[in-house]
Amino acid sequence: MGGQIVAQVLIGLLVGDQRSFLSSNRRWKPFLGAQEKDFTLGDLFNFAGVGTVTIDTAPPITRQRTHRVQRGDTLRAIAAQLLGSAARWPEIFALNRDKIANPDLIRVGMVLVIPD
Numbered sequence: 001m002g003g004q005i006v007a008q009v010l011i012g013l014l015v016g017d018q019r020s021f022l023s024s025n026r027r028w029k030p031f032l033g034a035q036e037k038d039f040t041l042g043d044l045f046n047f048a049g050v051g052t053v054t055i056d057t058a059p060p061i062t063r064q065r066t067h068r069v070q071r072g073d074t075l076r077a078i079a080a081q082l083l084g085s086a087a088r089w090p091e092i093f094a095l096n097r098d099k100i101a102n103p104d105l106i107r108v109g110m111v112l113v114i115p116d
Helices: 002-016 041-048 075-083 086-095
Strands: 065-068 111-114
Touching (some): 086 111
């Protein structure tokens, strides 16, 4: 529900700004989805060149490597250090949904599964 509230606020800001694309073209519809009228966050990641990443579905695990959360760690920092890109943090989140309810709240000592 929080995500929906944030999205509605952002869309409202775009529609209310006379200089924004949505304000000047109210009939605009997303066109990058895999299926017509179906546009997901994964489609946006794919368009941005990050790859097909979804938060709800963990990628298949070929071998498991782990990381014990240290003081000051964030998912973005762990992704940058171990995966080479901070933008890959959703992959870590997806693999650890059983341990992490909020990606901004990880605890020191947690053992996280890290994708290949």
